[in-house]
Amino acid sequence: MSTGVLGGSRGTGGVIDILLPSGGAVINVSDLANKVIKAGPQIVTEVWDAITNTPIFNGTTTLGGILNTASIGMTTIGEWHVGMRFGETAMLWFRIRAPKVEITEVKGLYTGAGAYQAGYKSGDNLGRIYSNAAYDAADSTKVTWAKNRQFVDIKVSIPGGSLPDSARIVWEVIDPDDPSNESSGMNDAAKRILDLNDYDGVDNDADGTPDNSDGNDNTGSLDGNPAWEELSTPANDYALSGNETKIKNGISGVRLNVTDHGGDNFVVRARIKVRATDTPGNGDQTGEMTVWKKINVDYAKMPTATPLPTAAIVAEFTKAFVQFDVVPRTATTDRATLGSNEDAAWPELLSFVQRAGEFSKEGPGWFFLCAARLYAPIDASGNEKIYPPSGDYGDATVDLNTVITLPTPMSAGKIPDWVTIVNPTTNQWTGFKATIASTDPQIIAVARDDYFNPTSTTPFLLAGLNDYGLSGTIPVRVTTAGGRNIAGMAPFPYHAGTTVIFTEWRTADILATSVHELAHGGNWDYKSGSSEKSCVMNYEEAFILTDGPTRTPIPWTSNRVGLSLCAEHIKAIRQRQLETITTLAW
Incomplete structure (x- = not known):
């Protein structure tokens, strides 16, 4: 047996690097023994055949079983000391090291309060990445304008001594579900608008269940930037190839460019592989980082x-x-x-x-x-009613979608500015800007308004009286400008x-x-909303629209402007x- 591998006391002996599975710090010691046999010089298989079935510690677990590294002496740097007893007194030792990967720095990431905090990696899932922005290289707490750039610079630490030159950090970016549409106070139509992936019947994130808070729902663009970008160092210390970076003195890093729509969110995983043929093993990850x-x-x-x-x-x-x-x-x-x-x-x-x-x-x-x-x-005088001659409202006839005819002329010499239309049953009202349609003082043109979007293919179809469900004889009041x-x-x-x-x-x-x-x-x-309360971008005289691909005004839903978007x-x-x-x- 080679004394180059085995030592005479705990903490001595050669070091053999292994990878813990990415799912956690649990290993099969029989597999570990095989790795040692392959990696260590001239360790005889008979020794391992003997010890893999030997009870350890409490006398019930054997080396051939499954061990949790947290309970058998794994050190803070990810090193496990293994002793082999020969005869009554001889104890020979070697060291198994599972390199520990820790994300230590995410520059360009800010807390939910908008502050830079050294070491913060959005463990609370509230981290913010600002679009069109870059952190100040001299002071990470400061943000500068950077058109079409939005990114974070991430560094990891791998403590515990030297690693082979073949070791790499493997980076992965995940697009998790957008949780912003899951508020209990949001109706289903609004939830669909904000995150259709949750309602399209497709398993967008390949988790085996369609519409299960599906991820892969980011909508923005990288603005022509690559997803991964090499961090600039004098000697290309963290050289990037694909999504893998080199390790220098136990440190590696990369820049992640993110998409530019508010609400796009990301999780980054960093895992290590010691040799080119390894499957990436243990590592670390950020919490959700969201673009603002x-x-x-x-x-x-x-x-x-x-x-x-x-x-x-x-x-x-x-x-x-x-x-x-x-x-x-x-x-x-x-x-x-x-x-x-x-x-x-x-x-x-x-x-x-x-x-x-x-x-x-x-x-x-x-x-x-x-x-x-x-x-x-x-204008203290207020606006002046020029039709009807008496009373609050008088009948008018809708002749065209944008024209009404009065049964009697308006007051002579007065210029119409606004037509108010009332629902005589509920006393609700709506209104349209008015102009003189002809030399006839009984004909008024009603300006079409752009308060609603009737179809998905015509974003801003101008709406008139018929579009609002107004036809035939309607009660109106015509006023001049003023008082506004x-x-x-x-x-x-x-x-x-x-x-x-x-x-x-x-x-x-x-x-x-x-x-x-x-x-x-x-x-x-x-402009949109619900029939109970409309968006703050609405106007009080406008009707609210139905949901769905063809949107039509809901009669007499005016005067319901809310405070919210x-x-x-x-x-x-x-x-x-x-x-x-x-x-x-x-």
């Missing part, structure tokens, strides 16, 4: 304006995996109104939200949110990412207005690529 949009918000409040409920606003967007980091300050401008009237206020608004105006931090990764007072002065104002404005076609809330108009709706307009600011513009909006926000919006210029 991180947006800094330059929040300016005019000195005399009402403060905005920023914490509640931020909380609403977390449902869509958006992290708004609000940076408050006092606006340099304090105005009672932006303009003397609505026409004058519009160009002032555009100027105000530009760099030349108030938004001083304009640039990649920044939104602008301002609490102002009024858009334009409140603007609660909030996001001029996204011109300056995306900018939002101004006018806090002295409809003060009770400040939260809903803020969420609504911020969503406009990101050009997140779908609907599933379609959440999905749109998750998937919208802000860096592609021209006027955002990111």
Whole structure:
């Protein structure tokens, strides 16, 4: 027997590297003996034949059985000391080492509170990877803008001494189920919208059961980046080949590029193989790491304006995996109104939200949110009813989908601005913007609106009266402009990412207005909901739609705007690529 393999005391003798199965630290000692025979020089098989059936420790377990390494002296570095007794006194020792792999660092990963924490690997499944972002190489706690890049740099440690040059870390990325649609308060239609994989009858993650919280449901793109990327080191210490990296001084690492949709999630496994022919064995893995949009918000409040409920606003967007980091300050401008009237206020608004105006931090990764007072002065005279001549409502006839005819002329010289239509049974109402359709004072054109999406193939079909189920004779009221104002404005076609809330108009709706307009600011513009309460992106006069591929308005479901974003909006926000919006210029 070779004394190069066996030692005279515990902890001495040669070292033979083995791999524990990936499922846990349990080994078959008969298999271990065979590995030693193959690896060690000139160890005679007769010795092993004798000891594999010898009772050990408690006298009931034999070396031929199954042992849990945690109970038989496995050291913290994954080393097991084996002694063989010959005769009455001779005890010879060797060491079995099962290299221990531990993920020690995940740079570019942040906690659920948005903070970098050394050694954090999302054990709580709340870790965040920011899209269009990179960690600062000099300070991992800082995040910098990096267009079309989203990644984590992962390092592992393998303590316990040198490994053969053939040893590699084998990396695996898993796309687990998106759990965000499993809230008890979410209806089935919303759950399907957010994660169709859970309802399509297909075993998407090959776990043997279709629709069992199926994984493989990420929807984003790698933006042209490879899934695995070699970490840059002076000597290519962690050289990458496929999904395997070299080990240098007990350390290895890799960069994982992830997809760019909010809510896409990932788990990374790192396992070791000692020789090229080995099946990867024991290792470590991260918890679920989820992609988020991180947006800094330059929040300016005019000195005399009402403060905005920023914490509640931020909380609403977390449902869509958006992290708004609000940076408050006092606006340099304090105005009672932006303009003397609505026409004058519009160009002032555009100027105000530009760099030349108030938004001083304009640039990649920044939104602008301002609490102002009024858009334009409140018209104390209110709007004027010009039909019917008396009473609140009078009959009108729907002649075409966008035209109504009044039985008597409107008040002479008055310009119609709005047609309100009432349900005489329930007193519910809806309304349409009105214009003069002809020189006949009894004919009014009703503007088609884009409040609903009737089919999956026509995203924004404009709806008219018939689409709302309105035909024949209907009770209406026609009014002029006036008595209205603007609660909030996001001029996204011109300056995306900018939002101004006018806090002295409809003060009770400040939260809903803020969420609504911020969503406009990101050009997140779908409208949907349920028949009980519609999305905050809806408008009070609009009817809610049925679910399904062909969506039709539910009669008289107006005036049900809620405070929350609907599933379609959440999905749109998750998937919208802000860096592609021209006027955002990111």
